[in-house]
Amino acid sequence: MEPRVIPNKQEWSWRGFVLQWEWLLVVLILIVFALNASLSEFFLDYGNLRDATMGFLDKAFIVLPMVFIILMGDIDISVASIVALSSVTMADLYSHGMPMEWAMMVCLAVGTACGWINGMLIVKFKELSSVIVTLATMIIYRGIAYILLEDQAAGKFPKWFKFLGWDYVGNIPFILLVFAVFAVAFGWLLHKTAFGRKVYAIGNNATASRYSGVEVDRIKVVVFTLAGFMSAVTALFLTARMGSSRPNIATGYELEVIAMVVLGGVSTAGGKGRMIGAILAVFLIGYLRYGLGLINVSAQSLLIILGLLLIFAVAIPRLKLLRSPVRKA
């Protein structure tokens, strides 16, 4: 029997190139642009698009590590609570007299620590799935945030802090530049390093990876810690945008983030998907929401549309498999 050879790199072909999931997203983005532009005269305006981008990019920071997590076949639903806890800690410390720079450092540290705790729990208690572990920490982190601020808001940050959420470098939103840097870094980590290959390997078969000498536990801890760190980055930008923090900040972000990753073509079964897809999905959902907001679609209808979009995203790969079972051969 011939041993099956799995090529390190897939061969480039026109067919493969054209039929990538990401093109579908590009097409969808173009459709969204065309429709929005025809429905609202205000959509195709550089200033408006730029400001809309500032509005939805805050959660995009979490999308980057979430791609890693879902690629490994795991999930992290505590990210929004980490955002809340790190943001509330920062606001609380600042209002108790800590200099803002230090408070921001603490914010990042708290997020990173929360992520590390998630990772350690998942690695130590292998019989528990990551959904259960992060469900528990989701409640705990949000709970601590409520204990710290007791349903009050804290804020009155220095003027310069607003820069993160509201200002431009040249004519480009600061948040977009930061996101671009992080996106390139995470894309490189996933697609160009051994670390990234191991993430894919774990997603395809964690047990086999373990026996092949992949340090599964270490990688999981690193990835979850990264998710915690990026949640804290989101917390910085979101808090700067809000001008104050309260324990219910970022409610529902975890689901939006996961939706973006899944729409980006990352399989929840693990092992399949690419960074660029998730990033495209961020912009797709962002501009779709903004465009629908411009024509004042009610919040309920908007949720239904996003839900339908997600179902399409999950259903289409299945359709493909059903119709062309020859793919694997």
Place this chain on the structure above:
Amino acid sequence: MKKKHGVIGLIAVMMLTLLAACGKSGNSEGGASPSQAAVSESPSASASASSSESPSGNGGGAKKKFAIIFKNTGNPYGEKMMEGFKKAIEEVGGEAILKAPDQPTAEAQIQMIEELISQKVDSIAIAANDPDALQPALEKAMNAGIKVLSLDSAVNAASRLVHVNQADPERIGRTLIQGVSEMIGGEGEIAILSATSQATNQNTWIEWMKKELEDPKYSKIKLVKVAYGDDLRDKSVSETEALLKSYPNLKGIIAPTTVGIAAAGKVLTDKGLKGKVQLTGLGLPSEMAEYIESGVCQWMYLWNPIDVGYLSGYVADGLVKGTLTGKVGEKITAGTLGEKVVVQDGDGTQIMLGDPFKFDASNITEWKSVY
């Protein structure tokens, strides 16, 4: 491979129909006929979309656009408020845009403010989910020339031109005394069941009640006690029971708090004191319906959310026209509500709705399902 292209095509078509469909539904919700006209014109205008500064903003013949953002969707109280706002805006010939996020959070409201800035609306009225968090967004709106006001739940003074307050404390206090006096026939002992002893709202109202009682026509009415139920159901119940025990001749109870009035209603019902001890105050129609229907509480008061929205609509119009800038002492004529004056409120200014709204057996069935 054709199949796959087919699938993609299929999705594209589905997306198109979907979006077209929601475009329509958005219009009909957004503000009936006027907005439909406005939006259906836009495709033709979009040919020159890049020059989007041109139309609406500079007056001309175009309709002014007035937006209102409530705290979240699915809140009947908020929907009544938006209904009133829309009515006022239609009366002044503007286009009303009604918005509310799916989550009652400030970040969702910030996003909506951004969308409204992009649409170059003329005015934004907001019932805030957070008094401070909206400041950067609302300042951006004001810098873009949009007139910002808050209603129901205020934003801080720096984020608004003026706030529309539900009810005037003086009117609440005086009306409650007038009401109880009518119920008990102008003579007898009365007591007040309040919230906590430090509650600012209640204390202001009680001050005004006492001032109203100084009027000689109430000489036969005696206020025997102000009790504090701390806005806790069980404490309010036991305080009511204590009042009834200590003052056997008590003729009336005023509870200027929704928790207190419901607790008192329960006690009076359980003890069979209907008709012997009268009850009025500020209550939620949904909680008080059974006591009003049974006659334990003949009538009570609260503000009318429709009027709060309606007044805000006229205030928004005044701000846009420039007849109102939000300075103390300015006056505005708000449709059927008549003339209102801008007064000081902490660092900022506000406009009071005025008389609290009366709920009795004739209208409670209609309102109990509202809020």
